Amino acid sequence: MRVPRGAFVTALVLGVVLVAVGGRYGYHRDELYFIEAGHHLAPGQPDQPVLVPILAAAWHAVVGGHLWAFRILPAVAAALTTVIASLTCRELGGSNRHQVAAAVVTAVTSIVPGTGHLFSTTTFDLLGTATTIWLLIRALQNPRLSSWLLVGLAAGITAEVKVLVLTVLAACAVGIVVTGRRRALLAPGPWLAAALAVLLAAPFLLWQASHGWPMNEVAASVAAGGSTSSAERATVIPLSFLMVGPFVSIPFVLGLVHLWRRPHLRWLTIAYAVFLAFVVVSGGKAYYPAGFFPAVLAAGVMPALDWLDARHRTRLAAVALAVVSIPTAFFSLPLAPPGSPVFEVATAVNPDTGETVGWPAYVDTIREVSRALPDRGNAIVLARNYGEAGAISLARRQSDADRELLPPAYSGHNGYAEWGPPPPVATTAIVIGFWPEPELASTFETCTITARLESPADIDNEEDGAPVRLCRGLVRPWSQSWGDLTRLA
Template sequence: MTPRAPLAWKPVGAVAGAAFLVLLLTIGRYDYHRDELYFRMVGAHPKWGYVDQPPFTPLMVRGCIELFGDTVWAIRIPGLFFIAGAAFLLALVAREIGGGALAQTLAAAGVLTTFPLVAGHITITAAPDLVMWLLVILSLMRALLRDSPRYFLWAGLFAGIALYNKHLVILLLLTFAAGLLAVGPRGVLATKWLWAGAGIAVIVGLPNLLYQIANDFPQIHMAGALAENKGDDARITLLPLQLLWLGPFFVPVWVAGLVTLWRRPELRPVRAFAVAYPLMLVLLFVIAGQPYYSFGLLAALFAIGAVPTVRWLGDRTARRWLLGAAVVVNCGVAIVSSLPVLPIGVVGDTPVPAMNQGISDEIGWPRYVAQVKAVYDALPAEDKPRTVLLTGNYGEAGSLDRYGKPLGLPDVYSGQNELWYLGPPPESATVVVLVSQGDPARSKAFGSCEERAHLDNGYGVDNEEQTARVYVCRDRTGTWAELWPRFQHFD
């Protein structure tokens, strides 16, 4: 069994605290992200699952609103704790293979990189997924390295819980199992403890599975839509983004993690992780999965690589200075490019929005809503009681729901993802203020649509809404019940 040093609480806690602090200081800058606006809407309708994802994150957003108020900072509170917790989990992964205080601290510094900071700042599924993946990976490592198969039960429990946030943990389990078949220890696959853990995962995740069965596996349909709409981009960016998620200066560290799993005989029981990662990349390429799906495993490899990296430093001062400079530069660039640090008035003149779509998707919502309101206000008084808002995407719908109602705007509807299932407008709605990136004539739902405005955030930041137009549409060509299927789309 690999000797383990004590957990380096103070330095690891300092890294976790630094991540917590930088996320706290930027928690309310800019505005909601489009996904947060979407979760805010669908979370108001509790279910065991939604067409595009399990229930955890939407319901978490709703819970934060109930506890702390309907504000952007309120729904971002959990992300601070998820990322701080991930710092300790990364340190524990490094400790599991013999990493001391410095290796644990370097491993924890993985949370001060691009993807974790984005995931911690914006309330999306990625932060809780990272924590759950690391818990599963750590449990599997302990089961195998400590020859303590009871940890398979914990791995199963965490995997079952993870299913309520995303089903991506299945990718981890499948590729790890394939790794065990390829490089061993194959006997583990026949142990009662592993299968008991698998049983726990199924039992814990059963309500979520039953929802999928009862609703014709909507997650499969959603995955197919994502592959069709974004599959080419996902395949093209899959490998480059693996080099950027943790920052270019940290690439040698996680590569060292892969190498050390192969070279160190005492790590042979967990060598399957070295196989699982490339297998996962191949799988993601085949299914056109999003490049970030592999990040939880990549982060664990980084934590493993922290141990040989520290060993490489030895007592050489120059190498220690080199590593220190790399960590500072890597984390500094990540903070500036991942978080809303720059003044909003200048961010459009920098490469940050192009580097991080999450930043561009936080900008402009109140201005967009004001522009839609101007179109609504210009309608004849007799039209307003029979007017509804209709949007092409959930970001626009979420912003109009959040900011429009206090301004007196009517109800908003959208056909994207789960919002379509909230139902069509009432039959009394004969006038539609439509926000769309496409040509409304294509739907053939209205006899006439007149363009009245072009959305502009005023900051020179290019995002999806900069291509949107606002139309006033009349003369429906059928009932809403007949027309509503035309507006459904997954993306």
């Protein structure tokens, strides 16, 4: 299972670049949420399994809260994804040069460095799903029991990051059956692999079942446009090509064709089409199919590189790839100064970029409001979303002074709702965010806007301009009002 030196160099360069820019801008709202979620151990959360939150909380503690060091793990995950692309190319029959090319084109897609910059579920799901597909290709070509068990192990671990990998495997099974390779699924190996994957995913699935499958409501919110990265169904396919990259989309399309033309690999093209259709119909996010990208690119670089070699245009293509990777880097990585024209374009292409800027300023605003409270001992912070609550929770964890100054944060949003309502003695609340007035009126006797969250450099994100209210007096106890304040989105 040797990997060409060029593929390792590619992975190393990508990892170094990601670590170098890891401390720029700030935490993403999901990172703030994951760090706090990792301190509330449970078999599951309403919106996700627990592996990434546990990793986030543990690694954040290990690195002492330094942002650049916190993002070393996602940088490693992104780098390993390029290695998996190289290994997949080898399984598909690629030479060493093909394998290096597979690593390179995977490294310069928009999705790999973009997710490798953030400690997100997508970062680790991309690596896990790409690994599962690589191992599945191996198992189909060398159907040993150990090969199949590795497929189940990879899928099971990935399912504790995001259960979407189980749908990927289902799409692959459809492709295998449709292409007449169903005999491969009749052996014990695939069934043992499926059993192992389900066994490893069972804690989260059982937790979801016992809580009425809240993940379905979260998925419905995504389909309705409730997430920053939600997409209209008609835009899923164009956006998926954008996440590959306009220039890299050429070997991507070639890869789908290359796989289709080979009867023993045709199942992978069908699996991608089936999964893409599932994402469109269900209203999923455009990056959900990204786990297929390394395998398809690994297939596509072989005919692309051979065609270029025959016409002595390989160097020209390499220069073109390097040139078009420059805007990709600015769109996917925190390179442009916040508020600059390039930054504005980058956030228009990748809205998550805007969600990494402004949190320290927002926390400063809450500090000022809290300093003016004479009854801070009986106060809490009530946040509309988990990003706002996570920013307060992290500040309290990182500083003894903030632990004294900032009241504890509560929210009815997703996992925070599971961690319970405020204590009965908390009759004063600093309320953050865009709340419906009826919800506040049915919870507090009085609410007064005392400040607003202002983003630096006039950055337009989900928090910019959000009111900060000082609310006093409870209309009814928290135990009675909490259910009305919770939401899954």
